[in-house]
Amino acid sequence: MSAEDCQDVVVRALEMPEDAAAYARFLELSAAATVYHSAPYRDLVLRSTQGRARYGLAWRGTEVIGALPLMVMDGPLGPVANSLPFFGSHGDLLTGDAGAAAALQQWFRNQMEQDDMAAATIISNPFDAAPQANWQDSTLVDERIGQWTPLTDESGEPLDFHSAIDGSARRNLVKAQAERVSVEVDNTALDFLAVCHRQNMAEIGGRTKPAAFFSALPSVMNAGRDYRIYLAKRNGSPIAALLVFLFKHFVEYIMPVTAPGNREYQPTAALIFRAMQESQSEGRRIWNWGGTWTSQTGVYRFKRKWGATEKRYAYHTYVRDSRVLSQSAEALTAGYPYFFVVPFSGLTKVGVVA
Structure with a gap:
């Protein structure tokens, strides 16, 4: 040049x-x-x-x-x-x-x-x-x-992402439905999200996001426009949540959490599916799972079973x-x-x- x-x-x-x-x-x-x-x-x-x-x-x-x-x-x-x-x-x-x-x-x-x-x-x-x-x-x-699930084709037409997910993911979704797990949007559920996040990270020895992340989120981002919290309930009580970020045609899978003792009900499957459905209906094209280390085979397989494609970066x-x-x-x-x-x-x- x-x-x-x-x-x-x-x-x-x-x-x-x-x-x-x-x-x-x-x-x-x-x-x-x-x-x-x-x-x-x-x-x-x-x-x-x-x-x-x-x-x-x-x-x-x-x-x-x-x-x-x-x-x-x-x-x-x-x-x-x-x-x-x-x-x-x-x-x-x-x-x-x-x-x-x-x-x-x-x-x-x-x-x-x-x-x-x-x-x-x-x-x-x-x-x-x-x-x-x-x-x-x-x-x-x-x-x-990098792993992501396309929600539309190149022309913007919706894809049948339900058919793209594998059998184990569909079984988890059926399990959540059988257990009467309901999902709703509740952007006020930050305290529940923060508490469960700390508990989940403590269980696996992972690194938590700081308290300032949760307190700053509603101040610097607009609920509903920039982020959304999906809340899973069973028998009327919250058991899991999913935080996603929204930007143009992207949906970012940021933070899934599950309250201790509730994983058997497969609430994360219900949360992901509901969020994917709504994102697609809004015209968003890419569900971004984020980056995966080459050594994280379990995380890699989890994203793959939800129809994820991939690219090295x-x-x-x-x-x-x-x-x-x-x-x-x-x-x-x-x-x-x-x-x-x-x-x-x-x-x-x-x-x-x-």
Whole structure:
């Protein structure tokens, strides 16, 4: 690409209200833009973590033609950047313009240099059919499996997703119906969602989302427009819930929870099916299950049985301070909560934060 391709492109950080409006318009027109790129999700992550937002916008005249959402967190080894942090959120550069891509990649490298970052990671977007960015000079690459269930065909016609799910998923759905599990939308059920989430994560030793996530959600996102909580009941009492995010043609499977002692009634199957039905009737095209580690065979099979298709995508990490690689996984997790620092497989030895 020649210098002329990007000489009329200007990159500046998203700061002014009028820039935010232009960014929102850009996302609306970008087929690859997901909820993770949106301003409400940015604000949710900022309220849930100790990160700082630094979103680069590429302009040609008065039009935004590209964007690179970035968040930075200070820590014991210096700043770390993610595009984007918080439980595998997709980030990466959004543009169809080669000049904007080159300018935004240079902006990203300038941010690493100016902040003297210890490490920075770009999480690629599996829904970008023609990515313009090239991150092949990254130090380390980690792989994930993106899984999603199509709700419509390419022309927008509804698909029979019920036929696409396998026999075990259909049996679970029949079991929930036989147990008289009912499902309703209740966007006020945040306390139930939070309590069950903590209980479920404690059972498997998983990492919980912070309390600030649940308190911030109704403040920065609009119930019904940006998110929805499906509540499963049996004998009139809540037994499970499902939080989904809504953005354009995407539905994001964010948080399923089940109250202890109720898994045998298969409420999650009833929740998923109801949410899929409503999403399809609203014209949404993609039910996104999110990323799966290659080692998570059980999670992978669960998503597959709900008719999920898949695509590999990458975490591209730039290591700028070699001390990062001599830390333990526990030290990095504690020092940079909810941020990705490096693939743990890339650590050279067990250590402590210097």
